[in-house]
Amino acid sequence: MDIETPDVHDAETVDQMFAVLQAAHLVDEPDNPPPCGVAYRVGMRQHPLTEKFERRIIRDDCRVVAVLSLFMPLVDNTAFCDAEVTVHPDYRRRGLGTALLREAEHIGRADGRRSLATGSIGRWEDGPQRSEAGRRFLEAAGYDLVLTEVLRSADIDAVQPAVERELLAQAQAASVDYETIAWTGRTPEEYLAPIAALNSTFLNEAPIGDLDLEPEKIDPDRKRRREELKIERGVFLCGVFARPKGSEEIVATTVIEIHTEPGDVAHQQITLVAPNHRGHRLGMRVKLENHEQLRAARPEVRSIHTGNASVNAAMIAINEQLGFVPVDAWYAYQTDISKTS
Ligand SMILES: CC(C)(COP(=O)(O)OP(=O)(O)OC[C@H]1O[C@@H](n2cnc3c(N)ncnc32)[C@H](O)[C@@H]1OP(=O)(O)O)[C@@H](O)C(=O)NCCC(=O)NCCS
Known part of the structure; x- marks a missing residue:
């Protein structure tokens, strides 16, 4: 299992990374809006100046099956970074998520960061059933719950x-x-x-x-x-x-x-x-x-x-x-x- 830095100018690789997010969305949070492919593809090539992103992927054979995106502010909050780890639903419980999370910690530490934040969708009270994978995964990795945000939606004419x-x-x-x-x-x-x-x-x-x-x-x-x-x-x-x-x-x-x-x-x-x-x-x-x-x-x-x-x-x-x-x-x-x- 090799961790690779993707070429963000390679459209095929970026498409495969996005496909992992789409597949995860369908399983993990089908009632929330899906990720936007246009924003994802353009965002990959942007240079914001006040923040930077490090990205890593894992492939099975040639196909991308797990993605890490690590956000690092450059102007303020320079001791902070924020990771998103997504593993394709067909490739979970094989250690891929842990490998990418450890990689995020390594990159953040090497960049002088103190705190690494991340998060997961989960069930709220008696709302729809949600996979507990993200929370169990982060707890198993030794992370502390620091904030609970309730996601709400309204019809436009509610x-x-x-x-x-x-x-x-x-x-x-x-x-x-x-x-x-x-x-x-x-x-x-x-x-x-x-x-x-x-x-x-x-x-x-x-x-x-x-x-x-x-x-x-x-x-x-x-x-x-x-x-x-x-x-x-x-x-x-x-x-x-x-x-x-x-x-x-x-x-x-x-x-x-x-x-x-x-x-x-x-x-x-x-x-x-x-x-x-x-x-x-x-x-x-x-x-x-x-x-x-x-x-x-x-x-x-x-x-x-x-x-x-x-x-x-x-x-x-x-x-x-x-x-x-x-x-x-x-x-x-x-x-x-x-x-x-
Ligand atoms: C959370 C996620 C990244 C885990 O990826 P993964 O490759 O399956 O994780 P690992 O195989 O490295 O699991 C490590 C440990 O986490 C815990 N864990 C992971 N998934 C779990 C689940 N569904 N139920 C209970 N514990 C779980 C276990 O302790 C597991 O160790 P074990 O398999 O030896 O029991 C994956 O489910 C995912 O992409 N979810 C959607 C995105 C998300 O919530 N990301 C959260 C971090 S940003």
Whole structure:
């Protein structure tokens, strides 16, 4: 069993790597949106500058049967890395996953990283049955559970229009001193600096359990570059910002992404209200206004998927009012690789 560094410019190898992810998706999380082949193939060839990826594969004969992707931030969180190990369902329980996880630890340690995080889909409460393979595998490898995120989804029309109008009217009434800005595609230039400043606080504000992460320092260039890389990967973005009337400071944001495949599914990204501006229903307002914008801009979208730390009561309360129901959970694990022999 040889571990190989794939040639990311070899389309056949990349196709086979993606096929492993697709096969795993069907077995491990069929109710969640499948991975997007367009984003995967383009992402393989991108050079983000503020982060790097190491990839490894294992083949059986010529066919790729197991894939490692290791994410390593370069600007902040330079002691942290995040691994995804995926083994084709027909090749499990043969030690391939362990071999790739140990390889990730080795690469991370050699790069001076302290913490290696990874994770797995699993069952949430009385939701659909899920394979326990990922969690058992990581526990067997000595990793600690550091965060539980509940994944929820909602049909685009989960809430009756009259109820939604009422929720929006209440939210707008509670936040009359604020104005909102809706945008699609790229963040308009004039909002880049204030939104970068707000985004920089995210890892301080959202519950991240014991993940060994520090807040990112996001400047306008970094924000723009990140967005451009997503757009290159075929991602459609739409968002709503809020700011106090008469102020340039953005104090609330929400963003939704749609991948090329499947094009009828939306992925909720960051929603954040700055601490001094909470309690005015801004979270509800920006989300509802963004849903309205999403329906107009991409009428083919049928559902929205989101994930929140199980302890994030404020965000979960909003999502439940918007018709989101739990599907399953993402269990994040971490280990200290500086201590691994
Ligand atoms: C999790 C995953 C990577 C494991 O790959 P694998 O090659 O089957 O793992 P290994 O053969 O190295 O298993 C090592 C140990 O993990 C545990 N384990 C793995 N799968 C298990 C399962 N289905 N049930 C219980 N324990 C399991 C066992 O202790 C196993 O040792 P054993 O076979 O001697 O009992 C694979 O199931 C997978 O791709 N799942 C989807 C992606 C995922 O969840 N990845 C998690 C890490 S990023």
